[in-house]
Amino acid sequence: MKKVRITELAGVIRSKNSGPYELTFDIIFKDRRAFELARRSGLFRKELFAELYGVGVKKVIGVVEFAEANAIKATIVRPVVSGAPGETDVYGAQQHAPLLSIEVPVV
Numbered sequence: 001m002k003k004v005r006i007t008e009l010a011g012v013i014r015s016k017n018s019g020p021y022e023l024t025f026d027i028i029f030k031d032r033r034a035f036e037l038a039r040r041s042g043l044f045r046k047e048l049f050a051e052l053y054g055v056g057v058k059k060v061i062g063v064v065e066f067a068e069a070n071a072i073k074a075t076i077v078r079p080v081v082s083g084a085p086g087e088t089d090v091y092g093a094q095q096h097a098p099l100l101s102i103e104v105p106v107v
Contacts, residue, residue: 001107002105003103003104003106004037004104004106005102006027006038006099006100006102006104007100009030009034009038009104010027010028010029010034010038011028011030012027012028013026013027013096013100014026014093015092015093015094016091016092017078017082017092018092019082020078020081020083021077021078021081021082022061022077022078023075023076023078023092023095024074025074025076025095025096025099026071026073027044027071027073028069028070028071029070029072030070031070032070034070035071035072037104037106038104039065040107041105041106041107043102043105044063045063046060046062046063048063048102049076050076052098052099052102053076053095054079055076055077055079059077060074060075060076061075061076061077
C-alpha cells in the first residue's frame with residue numbers, strides 16, 4: 001500500500017493549549033483532495049493520537065473533522081498541567097512534532 005507523508009498533504013500542523021489541562025492539535029490540509037485522502041484513510045482516530053503521545057485512549061478527548069476548513073483537530077489531556085513543575089512547554093506550541101512522522105495510507 002502506498003503511503004504519503006503528512007507534510008506533503010498538510011500546509012499547517014500545529015499544537016496549542018486548550019486550557020491548562022488539554023492540548024489540541026490542528027492539521028490543516030493543502031486542499032480538499034489532500035483532506036479527503038487523509039479522511040478516507042481512517043488513520044485519524046483516537047488510537048493514533050494515543051500512540052503518538054503515549055497516553056491512554058481515554059485521555060484523547062476527541063478527534064474532529066472540519067470539512068469546511070479541510071482540517072482535522074484532536075484534543076488530549078495534557079500529560080503535565082501547563083505551568084506545573086517539570087512542564088517544558090507552557091503554551092503547548094511545541095508539541096506537534098510527533099504528528100510530523102505520520103504516513104497516510106493512500107487507497
